[in-house]
Amino acid sequence: MATRLTVNGTPVTLDVNPDMPLLWALRDHLKLTGTKFGCGIAQCGACTVMLDGVPTRSCVTPVAAVEDAEVTTIEGIQGDAAHAVQKAWADLNVAQCGYCQSGQVMVATELLQNIPKPSDEEIDAAMGGNICRCATYARIRKGVRAASDALEA
Amino acid sequence: MLVEAAARLWSVPAGEITVTAGVVRHAASGMSSGFGAIAERAAGLEMPQNVTLKDPADFTLIGAEGITRLDAVEKARGLATFTIDVMRDEMQVVAVLHPPKFGAKVASFDPVEALDVSGVLAVREIPSGIAVYAVDTYSALRGREALVAAWDESAAETRSSEEIEAEFIAAARAPATVSEETGDVEAALSESAQTFEAEYVFPYLAHAAMEPLDGVVEWTPERAEIWSAIQIPTVAGPVFSAALGVAEDAVSVHTMYAGGSFGRRATASGQFEAELAAVAAAGGPGAYKLQWTREDDMTQGYYRPLTVHRLRAGLDTDGNITGWDNTIVNQSIAFGTIFEQTVMNDGVDRMAVEGSVDLPYGLPRRRVSWAQMINPVPVLWWRAVGHTHTAYATETFLDELLAAAGRDAVQGRLELITPDRARDRAVLERVADMAAWSGPGNGDRRLGVALHKSFGSYVAQIAEVENRDGAPHVTRVWCAVDCGVAVTPDIIRAQIEGGIGFGLSAALYEQLTLEPGGTVRERNYDSYRVLGLEDMPQIIVDIRPSTDIPTGVGEIGTPPIAPAVANAWRSFTGETPRRLPMIRA
Known part of the structure; x- marks a missing residue:
């Protein structure tokens, strides 16, 4: 059973079990390994991808649910917000182990695309669902603010 | 000694030589060299008795602000390679069903339903549980779910x-x-x-590091390569050598970025390494990724x-x-x-x-x-x-x-x-x-x-x-x-x-x-x-x-x-x- 979708702007056909979580299809079959496995039950956010522009936990999203959809992974995000976030992340030494940061960057990018000047409450609300076991949270907040400032400049 | 070697090589006074960013330089003559090119010459010199360390006021890197991590950019872009990201040709992905209690062991198991799962290649007992070998992660996990096992809990900790x-x-x-x-x-x-x-x-x-424990082995009877965020590779090497029958000096351990550890990837017992080695040994020469789930990571102790x-x-x-x-x-x-x-x-x-x-x-x-x-x-x-x-x-x-x-x-x-x-x-x-x-x-x-x-x-x-x-x-x-x-x-x-x-x-x-x-x-x-x-x-x-x-x-x-x-x-x-x-x- 083949599932057709667009991944990072490229049409792809996934010939896998339609019940397979998108996470494993991306990683094992499309070799897009930037999206990470952390919990498998949508609790940590390490597997976050954009599904038709909406941050989505790929570990609980079956391939069957993404037929004809547009999926963007950390490897494919583009635009001013993405670049501002990634630059702020590097400049501020946000990452420690770095394993969760693909998911953090995805959510931060989507936040700034929708709300270019988020309040502290909006940052906490948007980023609050992504676990970072290194507890880089203070710098994640700083990174979002710095990226926001850079977008305004 | 590098300065002294350069001074002799260039016939200039050592006091006029500067060292910056890994380059030894004599400004007046325009001579310069990397460390490597003069290292051998320097090694031949007599060791100085008294060495004056650099004055802290002259430090350029120690204590400097504004230095970013070498891995900062790749980790912000999802490009850093963790163990879970290692893919080898013909690599099998393995999930292990572990005993439900500490000290319990496999009593018996029925692999038939697991083997029925599409993508599952084999089911084998190893000392720490029952290993399901598959073509990809999802198949390995589904195969493991389908396993039927009974456990010997005679030596298990059964107290709350x-x-x-x-x-x-x-x-x-x-x-x-x-x-x-x-x-x-x-x-x-x-x-x-x-x-x-x-x-x-x-x-x-629990340490609950974001990346559950994982490792990759590729081996032949002559050599073995291991990719894992192992914090004590010196413990790991002999474990793989013994399990695979590969000489210790033919075992290479690629120490990967750890998706968090907080101590968990440094067991003196080599718990995870032993399981990875057992999986590879039972499977025979080839390439294997042992992938623990969050549940394995959290319930398997340490x-x-x-x-x-x-x-x-x-x-x-x-x-x-x-x-x-x-x-x-x-x-x-x-x-x-x-x-x-x-x-x-x-x-x-x-x-x-x-x-x-x-x-x-x-x-x-x-x-x-x-x-x-x-x-x-x-x-x-x-x-x-x-x-x-x-x-x-x-x-x-x-x-x-x-x-x-x-x-x-x-x-x-x-x-x-x-x-x-x-x-x-x-x-x-x-x-x-x-x-x-x-x-x-x-x-x-x-x-x-x-x-x-x-x-x-x-x-x-x-x-x-x-x-x-x-x-x-x-x-x-x-x-x-x-x-x-x-x-x-x-x-x-x-x-x-x-x-x-x-x-x-x-x-x-x-x-x-x-x-x-x-x-x-x-x-x-x-x-x-x-x-x-x-x-x-x-x-x-x-x-x-x-x-x-x-x-x-x-x-x-x-x-x-x-x-x-x-x-x-x-x-x-x-x-x-x-x-x-x-x-x-």
């Missing part, structure tokens, strides 16, 4: 953590092996005007030991501490491992008592003892090791004694600090300045302080805490650190911030529980709660200028936060939480 805890508490009330003792503590306590006693219970804790402290102390009529007695009860991390000889002194595991001995405070009559418990639950160092519980018990109990004596928590500590502990004193004074300390306060936000030395570094913290619907919420933390020469200040601040978050996570939320019967209750982040962004306080770090040798940084932020929070919280409730975590589901 509550039952284990009761055994530990009983041991804490009995005499134990003395680790540190001066003066007659019992006499001191009996002469006291007032005596105090408290029992503390600290749960088992926890911060469940620990009980029993403290007793007395005050005289002037409010001075007369005696101090601390009995610590837990499993030994070192016992039965290659570290036992170096870590176990006179029957005491130093990692169990560290942070409760060698205190900065002058307590002339004191005793610290330890009782070792033995059971099949594997235990391990967890960021800051023994300090994760000793700092809490010591610094909260002391805080209560000072309060009972009518003394200020900072001033009272300063009065107790012995003259030889100037660095402890300095960080405490500094943090009090940073937070404008004048006691815990009585408003909506209360302050608490803690001081703790670990890994050679000195740390004092003040936590600002709110009472949010009956539970502590930490809004700000001030932290003064003396870790000797601060080589990379921004990385140090980042480690302190993360260390505080890690300690706060355990203080507020974390516990790993054995259910009656011995199964692990918390199997994923839905039940094993860790700190989220919304709980992260603002953190202000000050690194003290120092010319002392650089000391630990990665773990030192963790120990003081829980007692600092508890001491602030006591100002609201009148009571110290005797049991962590403070917030339980």
Whole structure:
């Protein structure tokens, strides 16, 4: 059973079990390994991808649910917000182990695309669902603010 | 010697040669060289007797700000390669069904339904469980779900953590092996005007690093390559050599980025490495990725030991501490491992008592003892090791004694600090300045302080805490650190911030529980709660200028936060939480 979708702007056909979580299809079959496995039950956010522009936990999203959809992974995000976030992340030494940061960057990018000047409450609300076991949270907040400032400049 | 070699090579005075960014240069003649090109020449020179180190004022990299991590860009772009990202040709992905209790073993299993799952290639028994080999991760996981197994629980730990805890508490009330003792503590306590006693219970804790344990092996009878974030590759090499029958010098271990570890990827037993080797050996030459799920990672042990402290102390009529007695009860991390000889002194595991001995405070009559418990639950160092519980018990109990004596928590500590502990004193004074300390306060936000030395570094913290619907919420933390020469200040601040978050996570939320019967209750982040962004306080770090040798940084932020929070919280409730975590589901 083949599932057709667009991944990072490229049409792809996934010939896998339609019940397979998108996470494993991306990683094992499309070799897009930037999206990470952390919990498998949508609790940590390490597997976050954009599904038709909406941050989505790929570990609980079956391939069957993404037929004809547009999926963007950390490897494919583009635009001013993405670049501002990634630059702020590097400049501020946000990452420690770095394993969760693909998911953090995805959510931060989507936040700034929708709300270019988020309040502290909006940052906490948007980023609050992504676990970072290194507890880089203070710098994640700083990174979002710095990226926001850079977008305004 | 490189300069001297260059001077001779170029026939110029050594004093005119400069060294910058790895290049040896003589400006006047325009000569320059990398280190490598003159290394051999330099090695042939006589070793100088006296070497003058660079004046700290001339440092260009040590202590410099604005330096970013080498991995910062790739980690922001999802391009860093972790173990889970390693893909080899014809690689099989393996999931292992583990026994449900510690010490249990496979009794029997039926692979038929697992083998029926599309993509499953084989099912094999290995010493640690039943391994399902498949073409990809999803198939391996589905195959594992389909396995039918029966377990031999004759040697298993079937007690709940509550039952284990009761055994530990009983041991804490009995005499134990003395680790540190001066003066007659019992006499001191009996002469006291007032005596105090408290029992503390600290749960088992999982490391819960974001990347579950994983590893890749590719091997032939001639050579083996391993990719894994193994923290002790010297333990791993022989494990693979023995299991695969490949000569030790033909085993290469690629040490990968760790998707977090906090100690978990450094087992003296080589637990995960042994399973990975067994998977590869049972499968025969080829390539294999062993992928643990979150549930494997959380239920397969190697926890911060469940620990009980029993403290007793007395005050005289002037409010001075007369005696101090601390009995610590837990499993030994070192016992039965290659570290036992170096870590176990006179029957005491130093990692169990560290942070409760060698205190900065002058307590002339004191005793610290330890009782070792033995059971099949594997235990391990967890960021800051023994300090994760000793700092809490010591610094909260002391805080209560000072309060009972009518003394200020900072001033009272300063009065107790012995003259030889100037660095402890300095960080405490500094943090009090940073937070404008004048006691815990009585408003909506209360302050608490803690001081703790670990890994050679000195740390004092003040936590600002709110009472949010009956539970502590930490809004700000001030932290003064003396870790000797601060080589990379921004990385140090980042480690302190993360260390505080890690300690706060355990203080507020974390516990790993054995259910009656011995199964692990918390199997994923839905039940094993860790700190989220919304709980992260603002953190202000000050690194003290120092010319002392650089000391630990990665773990030192963790120990003081829980007692600092508890001491602030006591100002609201009148009571110290005797049991962590403070917030339980």
